Each structure stands twice: as structure tokens, then as C-alpha cells.
Amino acid sequence: MKQFFQRPVVNFILRTLFYAVILLVLVYLYSYRGVGGSHFIYNEF
DSSP, X not given: OHHHHHSHHHHHXXXXXXXXXXXXXXXXXXXXXXXXXXXXXTTTO
């Protein structure tokens, strides 16, 4: 199994999927915040 992950093609695909998931999570968190999505604590003052 260790030899399978040592192959350059498999390593590239897994690394690409890993970074794509991180990028999607960051985009999701950024879009979740939104322009009017978050309630700023001092909005009412």
C-alpha cells in the first residue's frame, strides 16, 4: 500500500484533491460570511 502512494501520478492526484478541498472550504467560508450575512456587534450604535 505504501508503494502505491509513492507513485508520482497517485501522489499528484491525491495532493491536487487535497488542495482542491481546502480551496473549496475556504471559498465556502468566505461566501458564508457574505456582505450582509454577519451581524456586526456595533451595528446598532
